[in-house]
Amino acid sequence: MNDIKFDFNNMMSFNVGGRDGVTEYDLRRLMPRVNKCHRHFRRLSENPASRVRLSLEWLMLPFQDKKTVEEIQRLGDEIGRQYENVLSLGIGGSYLGLKSAQEALCAPYYNEFLQLRQKRSRIYFEGNNLDPTPLAVLLRQLDPKKTFVTVISKSGETTETKAVFDVVEEWLKAGVGAHYGRQIIAITDPKSGTLRKKVLEEQAKDPSNFRSLPLLPGVGGRFSEFNMGLLHLAIVGVDIAEVFSGAQAMARRCSLEDIFKNPAYMYASLHHLAHLRKGKSIAIMMPFSEGLKSTADWYCQLLAESIGKKYPRRIKALGDSGEAWEADTRRPVHAGRTPVATRGTTDLHSIQQNNVEGPNDKAVTMIRIASFADDVTVPADKGFLSQKRFSELLALAQEATAWALTSAKRPNCTITLSQLSPWTWGGLLYFFEMATAFEGELLNVNAFDQPGVxxxxxxxxxxxxxxxxxxxxxxxxxxxxxxxxxxxxx
Incomplete structure (x- = not known):
């Protein structure tokens, strides 16, 4: 899988020194813990009851039934070609996952130009904030008869999404009339919750009202892009099967016990050691790509909610050879690294100053794209920039950033994607999900709840x-x- 490479040379002591870098001896000494965590994680993942009980079912999402995926692809294609606008309501992973997919896999300025979106719907994200101005302005501009609404909420009770949906529903009803519910799809719990209850009530009146898709049991919001985000991918014309193919390939890589063959385990182990033994408590995520800006935001939610925990977990064995987890409130640990989303080259003129000369409490992850679908060349006779391609300049800027950090003894690593495509993006997301889950294992915290939220x-x-x-x-x-x-x- 050479389309995704993880280079961690600059996390190592031979580049950033023994005080700040990880040694091979550190990694070897951690291996018994890694092996134990691997065996525990694999045992849980092979037990369907445990996967659902402990919210590990995200592991199986890239391997969903092809017929189900094809049906979602057809439904999304129908919506995307029929409606001028789609209003997507959700918060947390139900917003950040979708937004990161759109920025990564759709053309820049997707909403602005009909040809770029191949005559498909514009996408507007709401329900992720209670600031009244954006929603009020947006609803004044949109024609409800030309607008489809997707609402994503497991319970239907999350304040931000519920408040916005209540407003949007009335707006749609006033503008469309009695059959407004035919322009709504709810992605929600398959059995319970107020949103599911509303779906059942509305469908009893008219089977075409409030169509729905299920949020699968055992999948937490921040790990659920390959579940709740599929309809959105289909609406904007992304091939879901390609996304899944990339995620499946990464899943196979990340199933190996040896950290020198498993990039997610290595990423988790390096940052675990850098944090606990070298004081690197801040995780800087810096993609050198505008298309990955929101993926960095998504990663920040993933890391912060997953491993930022007050209490370690206490494991209780169950009769089905599975287990249950509960917080061990006897001994607070306040675990976790603090993520910060940035991007190159924009933030090289701001936060990079602190990265290089501020407190040495950070580890920087850069993401670079080896080949861009489009490129721009500086005209001739423009001095030292003459006839340089922007992709060359961007690659050089990333190389220079790595050098500046390394020479200042600041640990950093680089993930390289051969190109930004559904395949590589699917693999990238699965990589970060597995790395974060495994970091939770190393810390012995529950990476799949969020009591602080x-x-x-x-x-x-x-x-x-x-x-x-x-x-x-x-x-x-x-x-x-x-x-x-x-x-x-x-």
Whole structure:
């Protein structure tokens, strides 16, 4: 799989020194832990009940039934060619996964030019923020009769997506009339939740209303692009089978126990060591590609939610040879690295100053594209830039960035994609998912829950007087009021 290469030379001590770099001895010493984690992870992944119970079913997403994929591809193609606009509502992975796919796999300025999107729908992302201005402006510009709506929510209760969908539904109803529900697809839990309940109620009135696709059990939002993102890929005309082919190839690479053959295990191991033994607590993600800008944002969610945990996990063995995990609240660990999304070359003129001369607490991951579909050449007679291709300049800038970091003893690594395509992007996402999951194994935290995210939601639900808030949550909020002293407000 030479289309995706992981170069970690600049994470090693022979390039950045023993104080900041990882040695081969460090890696060898970690291997018993890696092997133990591998065997544990493989055992869980081979047990269907454990995969669902522990939210590991994302491992199987690239291997979904071909008939199901073909049906989604046909449905998306139908929507993309029939409607002028698609309004996609979701937050977290239900937004970042889709946005990263669109930026990576569609032409730049996709929405602006009909020919670039091959006469398919424009895509607008909402439901990911409660700022009223973008939604208000957008709905004034769109024609509801020419707009299709997809809403992605497991429960239907997430505040941002629910609030926006409530508004959009009324807007669609007012503009389209009684059959407005035929212009909505809900991607939600197959059995439960308020959104699923609404789907069933509306379909009882009219089977063409509120069509739906399932969010598969055992797949968390940030790991679910290969589930909830498939319809979006089909709408914009991406070949889902190609994305899956790249992810499958990476999955096979990432099934190997030897970290010198498994790029995801090596990535996780290097950053685990760099963090805990070398003090590199900040993860800088820097793609040298505008198309991967949102993929960097997606990775930041993936890493932050997955391994940023207060408590380690406690494993409980179950009778089916599986297991359950719970937080070990007896010993807080506050684990995890802090991710920062940047991009080259834009942020070489800002955050790179801190990367090179600020605190040496970072490890930088760069992503470069070996071959671009389009290129631009500087005209002749323009001095030292004359007749240089932009792709050459970008590659040189990435090389120069690696040199600057390395010479300053700052650990860094580079992922190279032969080109930015559905195949390589699918492989890249699976690589990061596996690397993040395995880093969670090395840390012994639950990489598949997000209790810290729930705290702000619970506070909002409490203040909004949402029914059925557990008394324990209400008591916790009342017990910890935030003090406000006018002397400290200027």
């Amino acid at each position: 729930e705290s702000y939601k619970n506070y909002m639900y409490y203040k909004l007087r949402k029914p059925d808030i557990p008394e324990k949550i209400a008591q916790e909020i009342e017990k910890h009021p935030v003090k406000s002293d006018v002397r400290f407000i200027l």
